[in-house]
Amino acid sequence: MCCTGMYAFAALLDALIYTRSRNAKLKLIADYLHATPDPDRGWAMAALTGDLDLPAVKPALIRALIEARIDPILFRMSRDYVGDTAETVALLWPAPDLPADPEPLGLTDAVERLRALSRSDAPAALAAMLDRLDAEERFALLKMATGSLRIGVSARLAKTALAQAFALDVEAVEEVWHGIHAPYPTLFAWAAGTGEQPTPDNVPVFRPFMLAHPLEDLRVDLQEYAAEWKWDGIRVQIVHVAGETRLYSRTGDDVTGSFPEVASAFSTPGAVDGELLVKGAFQGGTLEEGGGAASFNALQQRLGRKQVSAKMLADYPAFVRLYDILFDGAEDLRALPWTDRRARLEAFMPRLDSERFDLSQVVEAEDFTALEAIRAGARDAAIEGMMLKRRDSPYVTGRRAGLWYKWKRDPLTADCVMMYAQRGNGRRSSWYSDYTFGCWTDDGELLPVGKAYQGITDEELKQLDRFVRNHTLNRFGPVREVEKTLVLEIAFDSIHASSRHKSGLAMRFPRIARIRTDKPAAEADRIDVLKRLVT
Structure with missing residues (x-):
């Protein structure tokens, strides 16, 4: 396997597709990372973990390019049979009249060129790249460009391979991963022994969310559980460390750029968990009225936008309704019971901008039957149901039986x-x-x-x-x-x-x-x- 360029990345993808063994996949990725220099290996890791974003290249652009070169009906029939656009285009792309030995296309060159493209320049630039590549390399480029590898490698597996390749602690890699941007120079410097280990002390890292089990037919004792409304937005974690603020989605994606007004308003060191919402047409409503939050339909106008116009900021102003606090400054609060964390969150709130942050209120009820009646009457656009949280529960990663339940309203x-x-x-x-x-x-x-x-x-x-x-x-x-x-x-x-x-x-x-x-x-x-x- 050649150690650099698109050829090496294509060979890696091809080998991973036809390898079923987890250990064999780990070795393939580790060998590639050892043999490949920076920043190629960083961009490859970004592609393997789904962190590579090339917004100028969309599936519609790729379809338009191939349909301009071959019979569109032939392409559509072939795509229908193959089931994958990148593979179909890679195989059908006509061979251009090029020198016998065209200059190899570097992986970093391809990524940096595609990242810098405007939508208008993208078609010609991508076509020129495809002309320089063979079918395997075209497949790799298109998979990378669209962010849809589907090669049987999860983000966790790729990070595990990196950790094993350089004798690192995978949990330490996972902890700081979302706080470091591709092609991860500080991470690979640490791996190579030429730089210090990135830590949460100097990087606004993502911590995995605590999640809930469906309530189903269970009834709980409200002496042991607290009830909150389940708001219909997107769950976010906001972290401020070393003068930098990041917003993370539930999957750990960095969404700071999509909601700059929220990020700029959070300048207090710490980490909180809440629901990102858009303000409704009125302010200061009761919880049953939505508490000032518009429906998810309004929030959708903001989702996925890399650039947010002044008009969008004015028409769909975002705010976060806070549920929990993970860190107060450098103090880790996750091991505390929910009642203590709730008290710390309430004490934390006055330090925040009230225009951008408010508190999800606890729903009071005499017993579970009374709570059922309250939930049954909740048909506001911003209310998705209720959350039931054990009062002595720590904040732990993932779903733990008996701690948190989600009780969604009837469909x-x-x-x-x-x-x-x-x-x-x-x-x-x-x-x-x-x-x-x-x-x-x-x-x-x-x-x-x-x-x-x-x-x-x-x-x-x-x-x-x-x-x-x-x-x-x-x-x-x-x-x-x-x-x-x-x-x-x-x-x-x-x-x-x-x-x-x-x-x-x-x-x-x-x-x-x-x-x-x-x-x-x-x-x-x-x-x-x-x-x-x-x-």
């Missing part, structure tokens, strides 16, 4: 008609498993109201796949339009007004509850019925 349901189907990914790539469904207007038109792929068993998947194949009306690339005869009962958490959809509606967390072969399509729900559920 809404609607009977909808399947309109379109598309093949899934991974083990479902051979099945039509993603379904677009709609409801009727008063004029008898069927308009899409959502898309779902969850909630069905393997047997139901086979049943729906068979329906799609036997009742296809039209084909649009990988999408199949089907006869409008099958009703699906769809469960969803809430529904919101949306100008981006022809129906004017957007469902939150839709999933398939039942296949209604017993119900005629003409008796499915109407758009007006769903509009009355809008929050």
Whole structure:
């Protein structure tokens, strides 16, 4: 294996794809990291762990490039058969007229070039790179560019390989990983013995969240458990260390750049856990009214944006409703019981900007029956349910039985008609498993109201796949339009007004509850019925 460039990275990916053994995968990655210089190995680790972001390269751009070079129908049929865009394009890309030995493309050169591209410059630059590569290298470049490797290597496995390769403690690597930017020069300096170990004392690191089990049929004693509202935003952790603030999502992704007003308002050393929300049209409402928070639909306007305009900041101002405190300055509070941490959080609050941070209040009730009644009346757009937290629980990583429970409100349901189907990914790539469904207007038109792929068993998947194949009306690339005869009962958490959809509606967390072969399509729900559920 060549030790540098796109060729070496392509060879690594190819070997990992065809290797099943975990230990063998660890050795492949370790050998690559030892043989590859900086910063190539850092960018490779960013790709393996999902930390590489190349915003100018999108799947639509790649499809446009290949369809300009070969018959679009041939590409779509091939993509439908192969099940992977990068692999299909890599194999179909026509060989250009280049010198016999074109200059090899370096991995770092490719990454830095793609990171600096504007959307308008991206097509020509990416095409020029693909022209210089063979099929294996094209596959690696496209996988890396789209951030979707799917080679059987988790982020944890890649970090474990790095730790084993350089005799590091994997937990120490994991602890500081999200506080160091790719291509991780300080991390590899520590690994090579030429730099000091990065620590939480000098890096605003991410600590894994404490999570909850579903409550299901359990009833708890409110003397032992405290109740809070479960707000419908995105869970975030905010860390301020050594003069720097970072916002992390539940998966440890750095979302600081998407919410600069929140980051700039948190300048007190410490780490807190809360729900990122967007302010509603009114301020100072009660908890039952949403406490000033808008629906998740409003928050979606801000999610995933690398650059946030002044208008976006003004129209969708973000704030964080705090649940817990992990660190007060350098003091680690996670081992304290929830009651003590709650008291410390309440004492911490006056040091924060009240425009950007408030406190998720405890829901008081005489007993569990009274709490059930309170929860049943919670239909605000910003309330997703309740959290039940054992009062003596420490803040621990992941889900621990008996400590925290999430008690989501009962879902809404609607009977909808399947309109379109598309093949899934991974083990479902051979099945039509993603379904677009709609409801009727008063004029008898069927308009899409959502898309779902969850909630069905393997047997139901086979049943729906068979329906799609036997009742296809039209084909649009990988999408199949089907006869409008099958009703699906769809469960969803809430529904919101949306100008981006022809129906004017957007469902939150839709999933398939039942296949209604017993119900005629003409008796499915109407758009007006769903509009009355809008929050």
